[in-house]
Amino acid sequence: MMFERAAIIGLGLIGGSIARALKGRGLAREVVGAGNSLAPLEGARREGVIDRVENDPAAVVKGADLVILATPLARLGPLLEALWPVVDGEALLTDVGSVKGPLVRLADRLALSRPLGFIGGHPMAGSEKRGFFASRADLFEGTLTILTPGAATIPGTVKRARALWEGIGSRVVECSPEEHDRIVAAVSHLPHLVAYALAAAVASLDEALLGYAAGGFKDTTRIAASPAALWREIFELNRGPLIEMVARYRAELDRLEGYIATRDWDGLEQALEAIRRQREHLR
Amino acid sequence: MMFERAAIIGLGLIGGSIARALKGRGLAREVVGAGNSLAPLEGARREGVIDRVENDPAAVVKGADLVILATPLARLGPLLEALWPVVDGEALLTDVGSVKGPLVRLADRLALSRPLGFIGGHPMAGSEKRGFFASRADLFEGTLTILTPGAATIPGTVKRARALWEGIGSRVVECSPEEHDRIVAAVSHLPHLVAYALAAAVASLDEALLGYAAGGFKDTTRIAASPAALWREIFELNRGPLIEMVARYRAELDRLEGYIATRDWDGLEQALEAIRRQREHLR
Numbered sequence: 001m002m003f004e005r006a007a008i009i010g011l012g013l014i015g016g017s018i019a020r021a022l023k024g025r026g027l028a029r030e031v032v033g034a035g036n037s038l039a040p041l042e043g044a045r046r047e048g049v050i051d052r053v054e055n056d057p058a059a060v061v062k063g064a065d066l067v068i069l070a071t072p073l074a075r076l077g078p079l080l081e082a083l084w085p086v087v088d089g090e091a092l093l094t095d096v097g098s099v100k101g102p103l104v105r106l107a108d109r110l111a112l113s114r115p116l117g118f119i120g121g122h123p124m125a126g127s128e129k130r131g132f133f134a135s136r137a138d139l140f141e142g143t144l145t146i147l148t149p150g151a152a153t154i155p156g157t158v159k160r161a162r163a164l165w166e167g168i169g170s171r172v173v174e175c176s177p178e179e180h181d182r183i184v185a186a187v188s189h190l191p192h193l194v195a196y197a198l199a200a201a202v203a204s205l206d207e208a209l210l211g212y213a214a215g216g217f218k219d220t221t222r223i224a225a226s227p228a229a230l231w232r233e234i235f236e237l238n239r240g241p242l243i244e245m246v247a248r249y250r251a252e253l254d255r256l257e258g259y260i261a262t263r264d265w266d267g268l269e270q271a272l273e274a275i276r277r278q279r280e281h282l283r
Numbered sequence: 284m285m286f287e288r289a290a291i292i293g294l295g296l297i298g299g300s301i302a303r304a305l306k307g308r309g310l311a312r313e314v315v316g317a318g319n320s321l322a323p324l325e326g327a328r329r330e331g332v333i334d335r336v337e338n339d340p341a342a343v344v345k346g347a348d349l350v351i352l353a354t355p356l357a358r359l360g361p362l363l364e365a366l367w368p369v370v371d372g373e374a375l376l377t378d379v380g381s382v383k384g385p386l387v388r389l390a391d392r393l394a395l396s397r398p399l400g401f402i403g404g405h406p407m408a409g410s411e412k413r414g415f416f417a418s419r420a421d422l423f424e425g426t427l428t429i430l431t432p433g434a435a436t437i438p439g440t441v442k443r444a445r446a447l448w449e450g451i452g453s454r455v456v457e458c459s460p461e462e463h464d465r466i467v468a469a470v471s472h473l474p475h476l477v478a479y480a481l482a483a484a485v486a487s488l489d490e491a492l493l494g495y496a497a498g499g500f501k502d503t504t505r506i507a508a509s510p511a512a513l514w515r516e517i518f519e520l521n522r523g524p525l526i527e528m529v530a531r532y533r534a535e536l537d538r539l540e541g542y543i544a545t546r547d548w549d550g551l552e553q554a555l556e557a558i559r560r561q562r563e564h565l566r
Binding site for chain 2: 124126144146173175179182183187188191194196197198199203205208209210211212214217220221224225228232243245248250257263265269270272273276278279281282
C-alpha cells in the first residue's frame, strides 16, 4: 500500500481518474475527496471510487498522506495557500495544473514559513471529454507526466511523486517550472491561440459556399471549440512564455509569407522542406 | 453508359480513383490513361482499371468524349494549352486542381479561338495517402466537388460535369473560380501555412524535454508533413487570395494577442467564446 489516505480536491476528468486508478491498483487504502459540484461527488461515492466526500477541502486533507489538487487552474493558487497550514507535515502534496511557474513560486514562498513535501506535476493526459463522468482508471497509461521541482522542494519528494505517477501508469520526466511552461506554451498554448485566430479569420469571410467546404477546416480548428473560460485562465497564467512563443511564431510566419510576397518560390520550397524534416525529429 | 471513352491524364490518387469509379459503376465503356510514371500505368492496366495507356497525353485524348486532367497542379496550365487543339469538339474537358482561377482564365482565353466543353472542377477528397496505389473506387463517396464555370463555359457543360461527379458518388456545388479560391485559401491553404510556421517556431526552441512533450503537437502540425513541392505549387498559384487571408488572420491574431498583452482577460474570454460560437455555425 503506497498511501494510507489519499485526498483529492476536484473530481473532474483528472481528479476522478486518479481516484479510480489509486483504488483500482490498490495504491491507497482510503480515497477521500472534495469538490464544488454535488453530482460528481455523489457519483464517485456510489461507484465506490471515493470512500468519503466533504464540501470543505480543509476538512478532507486532514490526516491524508497524499493530497492532490485537481481543480480548475485559477483555483490552484488560492487553494494551495489555504491548505498549506493544514496539510499533514509528512504528506506528499501535488497538483495537476497545466501551468507550473506561478504555483511553484508560490509554494517556494509558503515553504519559507513551513517546509512541506510539495512538488508541481502536470499529467499530459488531455481528452476532448471533461468532467468526472468521463474519468477512467486507465487515463494515464502511456501518457507523460512532467514533475517540476522548485527551489524549496524537499529531497525525496520527487521520488515519491514519481512512484505515484508511475504507479498509475504514466511515464515521468522532470524539468524546471520555467522549462515546462515554455514547452507547453510551444506545443499546446500557442497552437490553441492560433486555432482561435484561424477560426475567427475564416468566420469573418462572407462566402456563400463556405459552410459546404469547411469540413476539414473544422478538424483543424477543433481545439478552438474548447471552453473559453479554461483558455482564458491558461493564457493568463502562462502569459509571459506564451507572448515569447507568439513572437517566435510571428517571425516564422513573416519569413514564409516573405517568400510568397516576393515570389521566391524556390526559397519557399526549401524552407517548407527544412520544416518538414525538423518536425520529424520531434519524435 | 455515360461516356464511350474516358481519357485520364495523370494516374495518381485522384486520377486512379476516378478511373476505378468509372469502371466500377459502368459509366465509361473504355477508360484510357496517360502519365509520367510507368508503375501506376502498368498497375492500372494489370488490374483492368485502364484499358489502354499511352505516354503521350495528346495521343490518349483523341476520340475521347471525356477528358480529365489529374496531374500535379503546376502541369495543368501547360497541359490544358497543349491539349486544347486536339481534344474532340464535343468532349467534356475538366480538371481536378485545387486552385481554379488561373486555369479557368486560361481556358476562357483559349476558348476565344476554339470553343470547347471545359469546366474547372475540384473534388475535395483529400487523403494523407498519395499515388495510384492508394486509389479507391469509393474515394469520392460522401465528398464535395466544386465546379467553377468561367466566362466561356458552354451551356450544358455544367450539367454534364455534375452528372459525372454525382455519378461517382460526390455532392456537387458551383461557384465562381474566384469564390472557390478564396474559400480554399481560407479553409485549406492558410491552415497549412500556419501549421508550417507553428512547426518551425517550435523546432527553433532549445528545450531538452521538447521531444517528450511534443506528441499532441505532432497531430496539430501533421499537415506540415505534406510534400514541400506540392505546397509550393499551391501557394504560388493561389498567391493573391492566400495573401488576403493571411492579412485577415493576422488581424485576428493581433486582436487576441492584444487582450493578452494588455491583460484584458474578460475581453479575451468574450472573444474566445464568440469565436467558438461562430465556428459552430460552419456546420
